[in-house]
Each structure stands twice: as structure tokens, then as C-alpha cells.
């Protein structure tokens with residue numbers, strides 16, 4: 001019997017079978033950020049333990065940092081500066097590299113690690129952050145952990161991990177025009193539930209995944225955790241290799257040749273056995289937008305808020321009711337045409353160069369509707385510089401977008417930056433939970449193109465150019 005990709009990566013890293021369904025795995029890279037990494041570093045210091053391999057750990061300043069131009073260590077979040085300074089001091093003392101504020105390479109950890117060549121096919125990577133799975137898009141086994149586990153990984157370069165079940169999600173066919181990786185993953189979560197991947201490592205595959213650019217695969221994998229999966233990943237291929245070659249931390253010369261030869265085995269064997277398989281026909285996928293407070297509350301942009309009697313049971317109906325009252329919506333209401341107050345392009349889901357290009361294509365020569373606050377936060381300072389080198393910033397600025405420095409920003413109100421009470425925001429982020437982007441803020445998740453088209457229309461809009469119906473009012 002053949003092996004799945006996850007089984008191959010697992011057996012390459014297994015140090016010991018602990019006999020209770022868990023294994024001790026070797027951890028190749030430990031990534032940290034100032035929000036939770038600070039806690040891990042503090043825990044380590046309190047226990048008097050050293051970082052075993054400082055060269056295999058990396059810190060990114062992203063969650064709390066200010067993203068306004070001209071920023072320093074000051075933060076919108078009260079007390080945030082202390083997180084930044086303590087993390088910097090502890091990391092520097094331990095000899096860990098910091099992608100710091102003011103540096104060309106600063107940015108969101110899940111964007112910076114791949115673009116620096118820190119995440120590579122076949123490696124195990126951990127970070128005290130749930131969206132570490134993003135990096136599975138390169139064929140790495142990358143998963144989110146807690147701060148105490150991060151302290152353990154820093155001290156020992158190993159972790160105890162429960163063996164996940166194996167799932168394959170196969171995207172067949174070709175997505176229609178205007179259907180992006182974000183729409184593919186929202187479709188999966190909407191149709192199979194936000195708990196659909198629980199307990200599983202999910203391999204995304206099939207012709208539509210093979211056809212995706214590497215950055216799009218990262219968008220798919222980013223939201224594996226919103227599907228409750230332990231992680232997500234895609235087998236590396238020639239596109240992955242081309243994308244990685246020459247990046248600062250990627251292997252060089254002979255080591256590069258050896259690495260590429262090694263990566264050739266990083267795919268599921270034809271006779272590999274999965275515990276579960278989901279097959280999706282891409283012809284069924286439209287541009288998606290969420291109407292509620294879970295990523296599974298998603299429908300095509302041409303659709304309506306569902307009727308409560310469409311919920312699978314009374315508990316789900318009650319959750320829908322609560323979500324609708326938070327969102328200020330009614331069952332049956334069309335999504336397209338809903339007036340918006342804000343538009344946000346950013347986050348580890350959709351802030352790479354390809355995402356900014358997709359948005360800019362829609363924005364070129366057009367203006368954000370009056371009254372809409374539109375913000376673009378590139379995923380890293382390198383993404384920002386690359387976008388500026390091709391003039392994308394001019395398109396965003398001319399349209400009326402704010403063009404900011406990199407960080408998590410308004411993906412995550414707990415970092416300080418936020419939208420206003422009851423404001424309706426269309427956003428490329430991955431979580432539409434209550435208060436996620438600000439107190440009472442109503443978040444609609446969508447692709448970069450949908451966010452751009454909506455910013456221009458001043459209401460949720462189909463980027464494919466459908467006419468948007470007049471608004472029908474809210475609760």
C-alpha cells in the first residue's frame with residue numbers, strides 16, 4: 001500500500017512512537033510573532049531553558065504593529081508596545097532572527113516565511129498561530145500550536161503530536177471566470193461545514209489545484225483551519241520549485257539540486273489510502289461572500305441570506321438567527337447590493353502580490369464609492385515594494401484606498417486597529433466572527449476582486465460585472 005503525502009512527511013520526522021496515537025516529531029522551523037511568541041519566549045526564560053537552535057527559529061512583528069505610514073513601536077492597542085519590545089529583546093538575546101518594524105522584510109509571518117524560503121517542501125514548521133497551515137501550500141507540514149508548545153519546540157526542536165486522520169479534497173474541472181482560490185475554499189467550507197475537516201490533515205489536489213499559482217494554493221491552505229482541519233497542504237511541483245528558487249533562506253547550489261531531487265517524492269502515491277475524500281466540481285463554484293458570523297455562512301454573491309428552515313437542525317437555525325441579528329440582515333435578503341461602510345484587502349489569506357494584482361485589475365481607473373473606507377495592507381514589506389515597483393499602489397491610491405505598511409491590521413481587532421460599531425465591511429480576511437474586525441463590526445468575507453468591486457459600488461458587488469440590485473434594507 002502506498003503512502004499519502006502527510007504519511008511521508010510524518011515518517012521523515014518521527015523521532016519516536018509514543019504508543020498512544022501520538023508521536024514525537026522533529027520540528028524543522030519554529031516561527032513566532034509578538035502576540036503569542038512573546039509568551040513562549042517568556043515561558044522559556046522563566047524555566048531557565050535555552051533555545052536549542054536559534055538559527056531554526058524566526059520572529060515576525062505582525063499582529064500588534066501599527067500599519068499607518070511612518071509607524072514606530074507605538075500601537076493602537078493599549079500596551080501593545082510592550083509586547084513588541086519584550087519580544088524583540090528576548091529574541092535578540094536568544095540569537096533568533098527578527099523580521100522587525102522598519103525592515104524591508106517585515107510582514108505577516110505566514111507571508112514572510114514562504115517568501116523568505118524559510119518554509120520549504122518537506123519541512124515541519126510550527127507557530128503559535130492557527131493559520132500556520134497557510135505554509136502547507138508549498139508542500140510543508142505546517143501547523144498551529146499553543147504558546148507552551150512553542151516554548152517546548154524552541155527548547156527541544158521536537159513536539160508530541162497526535163496522528164491526524166487523512167483527507168483528500170479534490171477540485172475537479174476548471175473554475176469559471178472570476179472564481180478565485182478564496183471562492184474555492186469558501187465553497188468547500190459552506191458545503192461541508194466549518195467542522196468538516198475536524199481531526200484531519202487535508203491534502204488539496206486535483207486539476208484545479210495543480211493549475212493554481214503557488215500563492216493561490218496558500219490561500220486554500222490558509223483556511224484549512226476554518227474547516228477545522230489540523231492542517232492543509234498541496235504537493236509541491238515544478239511551479240513550487242520555480243517559486244522558491246533564489247529566495248534568501250532556500251538551499252543554494254549543490255544543496256538546491258539535492259533538495260529538488262528529494263522533493264520529487266513529495267506526493268501521495270497512486271494507491272495511498274485516505275480516511276475521507278471530498279470531490280468538488282469547480283463548475284459549481286461561484287464568487288462567494290459570507291452573510292453570517294462563521295466562514296461556513298457563505299453563499300454565491302448572486303445568492304440570498306438563507307431561510308431559517310434551510311438550517312440542518314434547530315441548533316443551526318438558532319445560530320443563524322443570532323448571526324443574522326449581529327449582521328443586521330434578514331432571511332431571504334439578496335447579498336449583492338447591500339451597502340457597505342468599509343473594504344479591507346489584507347491578511348495572510350489574501351495579501352500576496354497576486355491578490356493585490358487581482359484587486360488592482362478591478363480598481364484601475366475607478367473610484368471607491370463615497371462614504372466607504374477602503375484599506376489595503378500588503379502581506380509583507382516585500383509584497384508592498386513589489387506592488388509599488390509595478391505601480392499597483394498608484395491604482396489603489398487613485399481609487400481612494402489607504403495604502404499601508406504591512407501587518408495583520410484590521411484582520412484582527414485584538415491587535416488594536418479596527419472598523420467601527422455596526423459598520424458593514426467586505427474583507428479578504430478569513431474570519432467573520434463577532435467583533436473580529438472591531439466592536440460590533442459586520443464582516444463579509446470575499447475574494448480580493450469581490451472586495452475591490454464592492455468598494456467601487458459602495459455595496460456588495462459581483463466582480464464579474466453583474467448589475468447589483470437596489471438595497472433591500474437591514475434589520
Ligand SMILES: CC(C)[C@H](C(=O)O)[C@@H](O)C(=O)O
Pocket residue numbers: 035036063128129130131144412
Ligand atoms: C493571535 C493568534 C493566536 C491568532 C491565531 O492563532 O490565529 C490570530 O492570528 C488569528 O488569526 O486569530
Ligand code: SF4
Pocket residue numbers: 062063108110129131346347348349407408411412429430
Ligand atoms: S493576518 Fe489575521 S489570520 Fe493571519 S495571522 Fe494575522 S491575525 Fe491571524
